[in-house]
Amino acid sequence: xxxxxxxxxxxxxxxxxxxxxxxxxxxxxxxxxxxxxxxxxxxxxxxxxxxxxxxxxxxxxxxxxxxxxxxxxxxxxxxxxxxxxxxxxxxxxxxxxxxxxxxxxxxxxxxxxxxxxxxxxxxxxxxxxxxxxxxxxxxxxxxxxxxxxxxxxxxxxxxxxxxxxxxxxxxxxxxxxxxxxxxxxxxxxxxxxxxxxxxxxxxxxxxxxxxxxxxxxxxxxxxxxxxxxxxxxxxxxxxxxxxxxxxxxxxxxxxxxxxxxxxxxxxxxxxxxxxxxxxxxxxxxxxxxxxxxxxxxxxxx
Numbered sequence: 340x341x342x343x344x345x346x347x348x349x350x351x352x353x354x355x356x357x358x359x360x361x362x363x364x365x366x367x368x369x370x371x372x373x374x375x376x377x378x379x380x381x382x383x384x385x386x387x388x389x390x391x392x393x394x395x396x397x398x399x400x401x402x403x404x405x406x407x408x409x410x411x412x413x414x415x416x417x418x419x420x421x422x423x424x425x426x427x428x429x430x431x432x433x434x435x436x437x438x439x440x441x442x443x444x445x446x447x448x449x450x451x452x453x454x455x456x457x458x459x460x461x462x463x464x465x466x467x468x469x470x471x472x473x474x475x476x477x478x479x480x481x482x483x484x485x486x487x488x489x490x491x492x493x494x495x496x497x498x499x500x501x502x503x504x505x506x507x508x509x510x511x512x513x514x515x516x517x518x519x520x521x522x523x524x525x526x527x528x529x530x531x532x533x534x535x536x537x538x539x540x541x542x543x544x545x546x547x548x549x550x551x552x553x554x555x556x557x558x559x560x561x562x563x564x565x566x567x568x569x570x571x572x573x574x575x576x577x578x579x580x581x582x583x584x585x586x587x588x589x590x591x592x593x594x595x596x597x598x599x600x601x602x603x604x605x606x607x608x609x610x611x612x613x614x615x616x617x618x619x620x621x622x623x624x625x626x627x628x629x630x631x632x633x634x635x636x637x638x639x640x
Contacts, residue, residue, distance in 0.1 A: 345621045346379040355379060359430055360391060362461045366424045366454050375516075376423045376446040382515030382576035383423060385613050385625045387430035389603070390513075390574065392611035394434050414464055417511035418534055420471065420527065422446070425454040427515060432464035439505040441471035441488065467505045473526035477533035482506035508538035508568050515576035524588050532596040535570040535632035570632040573598065579624045589628065597636025603627040 342358040349355060355366045357379075369377040417431050418439040428440035442451055452468045459466065470487035471480075480488050483504050512534055517527055579585045592598040603626075608614075614622050 342616070343384065345617060346381050346384055350378050355424075357426060359387065359426075360433060362433065364426065364429050364454075364458045364461065366426060366458075367450055368424050369449055371449065374443065374445050374449075376421060376442055377450050379424055379426060380516035380578075381622055381625050382578060383427045385608065385622055386513065386515045386574060386576035386627055387427050388613050389608055389611045389627055391430060391434060415510040416505060416508070417513060418505075418509045420473070420512070420514040420530060421517040422451055422468075423516070424450050425458070425466070427513060428455065428466050429458050429462055431511070431513070432459075432462035432466050434464070436464045436511065437505060438464060438466045439509070440466050440468050443472070444470045444487065444490070447486075465505075471530070473523070473530045477530070477537070480533075507534065509534060509571050510538075512571050512573045513575075516578065518575065518577045518585065518588055519580065521584070524591065528592050528596045528598060531573060531598060532632060532637055535573070535598070536638060539568050539570045539632070539634060570634055573600070573630045573632075575600070575628045575630070577626050577628065579626055585626075592630070595636075597633035598630055599633055600628045600630035603629055 350368070350370060353367065353369070355364075355368060357364045357366055366379070368379055371377055414435060414437045416439070417436040418441065419428050419431070420441055422428050422440035422442045423446060425440060428438045431438045440451060440455060441447075447468055447470050455466045455468050469485070470490060472487075472489040475489035482488065483506075485504075512531055514527070514531070517523065577585060589600050592600060608627060
């Protein structure tokens, strides 16, 4: 991170030249007073560095099942909630993921889509940009719309086979800088729960603890019939501005939605390179939490 500055020092810049691994993303940001999502925040910086180290050297292909039990390899799929100016989505794409980057319509149209398009040639994975309104019931989500999952419009489609759309099952769910307002907690976790359920074709037995959950996405079952997928791994980056609020939020995630999280130790973040070259205290309070749905709570019977 020595080649970058903490986000709170760069919000006045209309364009960020942001080095990441062996490339430099050029990211437009706007201080428009309409949305927090049109500028860079610390959580995305920390999470992108941590996941780059966490996934380094690991295969970015998975087995995908078909009805005749033939298996092909494909890029794993990630979905990001609250993509903002697109740093995290581009970082995951640079690590080999195909990414569905989602945010409000305002953020998508003002910064996110243009930033993704401008930097797409720098990454091996594909990034799709779509609105996803957390307040819309998942039963109403539409995956075959190029603009929005939750507010689809009657637009021409590119084909009937769905190859141009990124949809569940996902192998990874990420979100950063999205837990700061009590009013957003329920819609955010209901969305994460729905995405987890949609990425798991059938309920599985709940793990006894998060330590029993593998870090890598599991391939689908090779048994005949509908394959069973384990729920995707979830990574959340938060700023602990209000410790009581953050603690209560993750307790609710477990009790109400079966989303089991553990905090990644700070020393592990530092080992990954978080904060290198920054003054002490520049990222104080930023935490990364890793979790997974238990596969049972709230599952459709």
